[in-house]
Amino acid sequence: MSQRVTNIVLTATIAIGLGVAGVATMAQASQRDKPVRVAIRDVKGTRIGTLAVVNKDGARTRVTVKVHHLAPGYHGFHIHAVGVCDPKSVDPATGLVSPFFSAGGHLDLAPGGHSHPAHSGDMPPLLVRKDGTGSASFITDRFRAAQLSDADGSAVIVHALPDNFANVPSRYAPNGPDEATLKTGDSGPRAACGAIKPIKASK
Known part of the structure; x- marks a missing residue:
C-alpha cells in the first residue's frame, strides 16, 4: 500500500x-439536558407530590412543584446536595434517626460556599392551602437541570416549618443568626423528599 x-x-x-x-x-x-421529574414522598413512602425542573435557555431554569396532603401554611423548600432519600437515616452528630438526613445539606455550587439563603438550592417557600394542596412555578438562574444529576445526584426536600431565610435582625437577636439558621433558615424537620438520581454517562 x-x-x-x-x-x-x-x-x-x-x-x-x-x-x-x-x-x-x-x-x-x-x-x-433532559428535564428532571421526580416524585416527592413523605417519611412513610407515600407519594405527596412531584417536582419538575426544565431548562428554558442558556441561563434560566423553570421549577414547578405540586404537593398534597401536607400541613397548611408555609414550608421550607430546597434542593439538597445528595440524591438519597432515606427516611430512616441517622444524624451522626446526635445518633438519632433524622428522616432524609441522607440528602445532605443545601446544594451549593459556588466555590467557597454560601450561607442560607444564598445556597444554589435555596428556593421560594412553598405555600400549602387549607385543603393540604400547594403548587408553585418559578424561574431561577441558580442551577441547571444537568447540575442536579451530577455524580451523587441531589434531592428536593419539603420541610415541616417555614423558612426564615436567616432573616434575624440584630434588634431581635443581638448576636445575629446562629449556625443552624445560617444552614437551613430554621425550616425544621424534613417532611418529604424526592431523589434526583445521577445520569450515567454513555460508554
Missing part, C-alpha cells in the same frame, strides 16, 4: 472515530 493510500485510510479512520465520539458527546449532553 502506498504512503498516500495509507494516509487517506488513516485520515478516514480518525474522522470516523471523531464522528462517533462527537455523536456520543452530543448524546450525553442531550441526556444531561
Whole structure:
C-alpha cells in the first residue's frame, strides 16, 4: 500500500472515530439536558407530590412543584446536595434517626460556599392551602437541570416549618443568626423528599 493510500485510510479512520465520539458527546449532553421529574414522598413512602425542573435557555431554569396532603401554611423548600432519600437515616452528630438526613445539606455550587439563603438550592417557600394542596412555578438562574444529576445526584426536600431565610435582625437577636439558621433558615424537620438520581454517562 502506498504512503498516500495509507494516509487517506488513516485520515478516514480518525474522522470516523471523531464522528462517533462527537455523536456520543452530543448524546450525553442531550441526556444531561433532559428535564428532571421526580416524585416527592413523605417519611412513610407515600407519594405527596412531584417536582419538575426544565431548562428554558442558556441561563434560566423553570421549577414547578405540586404537593398534597401536607400541613397548611408555609414550608421550607430546597434542593439538597445528595440524591438519597432515606427516611430512616441517622444524624451522626446526635445518633438519632433524622428522616432524609441522607440528602445532605443545601446544594451549593459556588466555590467557597454560601450561607442560607444564598445556597444554589435555596428556593421560594412553598405555600400549602387549607385543603393540604400547594403548587408553585418559578424561574431561577441558580442551577441547571444537568447540575442536579451530577455524580451523587441531589434531592428536593419539603420541610415541616417555614423558612426564615436567616432573616434575624440584630434588634431581635443581638448576636445575629446562629449556625443552624445560617444552614437551613430554621425550616425544621424534613417532611418529604424526592431523589434526583445521577445520569450515567454513555460508554
